[in-house]
Amino acid sequence: DGGITQSPKYLFRKEGQNVTLSCEQNLNHDAMYWYRQDPGQGLRLIYYSQIVNDFQKGDIAEGYSVSREKKESFPLTVTSAQKNPTAFYLCASSIVTTDTQYFGPGTRLTVL
């Protein structure tokens, strides 16, 4: 089945640690995105990538990093510099940025 997978579903991190969230898609989409969702708020764009080996900052990129070495993979690292990382993280992809975005199931990150 074609789709977007995210792992793990739940992730716990101690303060001061970096963690990496996985996002994989087999839809052959060129564009991929990371969003953050906090309670009572809509989604906010962290990073996006339009093509392999290229990515751009979104509205809230501070404390996060990404890579795009393969078309199907767009991992997100939450670094210790992110002051309030506890949130729900959603990955999305689209054929190109002008096309509709489709979302993965999300990862819930909790900092202990």
Place this chain on the structure above:
Amino acid sequence: AQTVTQSQPEMSVQEAETVTLSCTYDTSESDYYLFWYKQPPSRQMILVIRQEAYKQQNATENRFSVNFQKAAKSFSLKISDSQLGDAAMYFCAYRSAIRTEKLTFGTGTRLTIIP
């Protein structure tokens, strides 16, 4: 900057009835796209319906339809014959035709279906 406002934090509807969720947006652009996404308890965002601003005809997908009023910058979602599986958070989203990578979301409306 564009903003999207959903003024109804919560709505409820009797099963089989019709409900309308409201969304307004602010933009100075003339060409853009609007979306409704559904987020059920599983929390995966699912596309419900999409509307292109240059199209006057309102989009429809089975029991879901929109009322797009461009001059009023209003984009409401109507759900007909509500079903228990429609219970979810519903998010309205805006995407510019210029800055195409960014979806701007509203804060969502929680829809409860009463059996």
